[in-house]
Each structure stands twice: as C-alpha cells, then as structure tokens.
Amino acid sequence: MIFLESNLTLYRIFNSVAGTGNISRSSKELFISQPAVSKAIQTLEENLHMTLFIRSSRGVRLTEEGALLYEYTKSAFDTLKQGELTLFQMQELGIGHLRIGVSTTLCKYILLPYLKDFVKCYPHIKITIECQSTYKTLELLSQNKIDIGLIGKPDNLKGMDFYEVQQIEDIFVSTETYLNNLSLQLSKNTNNKASFDTKSATEILRNSNVMLLDEKNITRLYVEDYFTRNNIKTNQLLEVSSMDLLIEFAKIGLGISCVIKEFVQEELKSKELIELSLNPPLKKRAVGFAYSKEAFLPQSLKHFISFYKERCSS
Structure with a gap:
C-alpha cells in the first residue's frame, strides 16, 4: 500500500502547502523550517511517483494530480479538526x-x-x-x-x-368492598361471620383473584419465593404486564394486587386501596x-x- 509508505506527517505538510500556496507560509504555520517542508513534499512525490506541485518564484501551484489529492486531504483534516472540536465540547459542555x-x-x-x-x-x-x-x-x-x-x-x-x-416494600392491596365481599363469601362457606381483617392473609389469598406481574419480572420471583417459604397457595392467578395495570385493576375491585407500597401512598392514605396484613411481611428490597x-x-x-x-x- 502506497499510503503505508507515506506517513500522516507528509500528508499534513502537503495539505498545508496546498492550502497556503506558499512553502514559506506553511513553514510558519507548521513551525518547521522551509527546507524540511520542501523535503517532505519531495518525499511524498517520490512515494507517489508523481508531481504534486509546479514550483515558481511566486510560490507553488497544484498539478491536476495534486489538486485531486488535496480534495481528499482537506476533507480528512477538516474531519479530524471537527472531531477534536467535538471532543473538546463534550468535555467542556x-x-x-x-x-x-x-x-x-x-x-x-x-x-x-x-x-x-x-x-x-x-x-x-x-x-x-x-x-x-x-x-x-x-x-x-x-x-x-x-x-x-x-x-x-x-x-x-x-x-x-x-x-x-431507595428501599421498596412489596404489599398486597385491594378495595375494601372486594375484601368485605370476599369475607362474606368465606363466612357463608364456613358459617363463620367475620370481617376480612380477622381472617388470615393465607386464607384470603387462597380464595381471591391474585394479580401479579408476569414471570419474567424479578418482583414476581421474589413474591413466589415468599409464597413457597410461607406455604401460601393461590387458586386464581392473573398475570399483568405492568405495575400501573396492577394498581388500576385493584382499584376497580378485580382482585388483590401485589404492588410496591411506595408507589400507592396516595391510594392508601385515601383508603381507595386497603393493604392486606401479611405475617410475616415481605422484606424490603433495594x-x-x-x-x-x-x-x-x-x-x-x-x-x-x-x-x-x-x-x-x-
């Protein structure tokens, strides 16, 4: 490859001379001597086996081949300059x-x-x-x-x-109406009239429509592990794709949703949703x-x- 024989410094000097049209001005611009500039141009011409400049007493003028090469070197060095400017802006701004x-x-x-x-x-x-x-x-x-x-x-x-x-806490919530209706249904089946707050969470979850996130979610696995360790079984399970839907489904009385407590503070405060008391509660997560x-x-x-x-x- 010819390019490997002509290092970047030679092209940088060529680009400067082609732009200024004068070896003396390029020498000052590049902070190198005029003989060094002339030697670099000569070396590049020898490597490419062609004449790039026509010399005269007024300076230098690009040949047809030199003008074509300058189009590429100017584009390349302009791109490098823009790259440096972008890096500087990234650092400063x-x-x-x-x-x-x-x-x-x-x-x-x-x-x-x-x-x-x-x-x-x-x-x-x-x-x-x-x-x-x-x-x-x-x-x-x-x-x-x-x-x-x-x-x-x-x-x-x-x-x-x-x-x-932040720490988050997983809880089970539903409407008071849903829990009371569930409690009445359980009481009919057992002839034991009692409100939902006197019944065990295990009994409520086993007989209610439990809504959880889908199986690919880390929260779902965390809750299922809790169920296994505490021998809690559910007969009716509804998988939901997002926490927002779990919250909304619970608010319309569709069942009991497992949600993150920190995200339903307003609903709990207004009692739009009621928290189911678990014993033991789900541990907080980071x-x-x-x-x-x-x-x-x-x-x-x-x-x-x-x-x-x-x-x-x-």
Whole structure:
C-alpha cells in the first residue's frame, strides 16, 4: 500500500502547502523550517511517483494530480479538526450519550425524577431509555449495549457495581368492598361471620383473584419465593404486564394486587386501596443503579454517577 509508505506527517505538510500556496507560509504555520517542508513534499512525490506541485518564484501551484489529492486531504483534516472540536465540547459542555436500562415501573416512579434534574444540569447529553425487566437490563449491561441500569437488586451482582438509591416494600392491596365481599363469601362457606381483617392473609389469598406481574419480572420471583417459604397457595392467578395495570385493576375491585407500597401512598392514605396484613411481611428490597465494573466509563456516565451519588447523600 502506497499510503503505508507515506506517513500522516507528509500528508499534513502537503495539505498545508496546498492550502497556503506558499512553502514559506506553511513553514510558519507548521513551525518547521522551509527546507524540511520542501523535503517532505519531495518525499511524498517520490512515494507517489508523481508531481504534486509546479514550483515558481511566486510560490507553488497544484498539478491536476495534486489538486485531486488535496480534495481528499482537506476533507480528512477538516474531519479530524471537527472531531477534536467535538471532543473538546463534550468535555467542556458535557455533551455525550447515556444509555439507561430500566423497567417501566422503576422508570416512572424513580428514574424520571432523577432525569428531570439531571437534564437541567447536563442539557447537552443525549439520553436513551431501554425499558425491559431487570434480568434483561443485566444482560444488556454485560454485553455493553447500555451504560447503566436502574434495577431491583438481584441475588447475584457478579461483575457489577451497585449503588442503592431507595428501599421498596412489596404489599398486597385491594378495595375494601372486594375484601368485605370476599369475607362474606368465606363466612357463608364456613358459617363463620367475620370481617376480612380477622381472617388470615393465607386464607384470603387462597380464595381471591391474585394479580401479579408476569414471570419474567424479578418482583414476581421474589413474591413466589415468599409464597413457597410461607406455604401460601393461590387458586386464581392473573398475570399483568405492568405495575400501573396492577394498581388500576385493584382499584376497580378485580382482585388483590401485589404492588410496591411506595408507589400507592396516595391510594392508601385515601383508603381507595386497603393493604392486606401479611405475617410475616415481605422484606424490603433495594433499588439502585448498576453498571459493569469492566466497561469503559464515558464522560456522560461519570457525570450521571456523580449526580445520583451526590443527590442520594444530600
């Protein structure tokens, strides 16, 4: 390859001389001597086996071949210059791209408040949100297809840095009407008139329409593990794709939904939804940001990590 014989320095000198049309001006522009400039041009011409400049007392003029080569070198060096400028802007202004993986639920209730304030501080950073389950987010992180993920902390975080931002508690909720009707039905079957709050959670869950997230969700696995450890069995199960739907289905009295307590505070306060008392209760879980320990951390990700750590500590 001819290019391998002619290093980038020769093309840089050629590009300068072609642009200025004068060896003396190029010498000053490049901070090298005129003989060095002339020698570089001569070497490049010898490597390419063609004349690139016509010399005269007024300076130099491109040959047809030289003019064609200059079109390419000018484009190449302009591109490099633009690349340097872009890098400088990224460093000075925080320009960059941040790819975040998160479930729909955590995106709505936890991530969005962070992003709202983050984009105010770093408006030049482009943000892409990939919505999927925690397990899919961890898979994309391991493949370096996203930069960071907001996840419920899994049992195994091998190769990942995890920073907790919040604790969440899983609870079962329904309307008071649904629970009272269920209690009346149970009382008819057992000739034992009692309200729902005097019946065991196990009995209520076994006889009600229980609504859970689909099987690919880490919350579903966490709840099923709780059921197994406490010997709780359900006869009627409805799988729902999102936390928002679980909340809405519970509010219309379709059954008992497993939801995150922190996300239904208003409904609990107004008693639109009633929390089912579990004994023992589901243990709280950690939610936080995770990223690969081995991945390269772009400047945009460093900004985001510093941002949420500072926000959590304040």
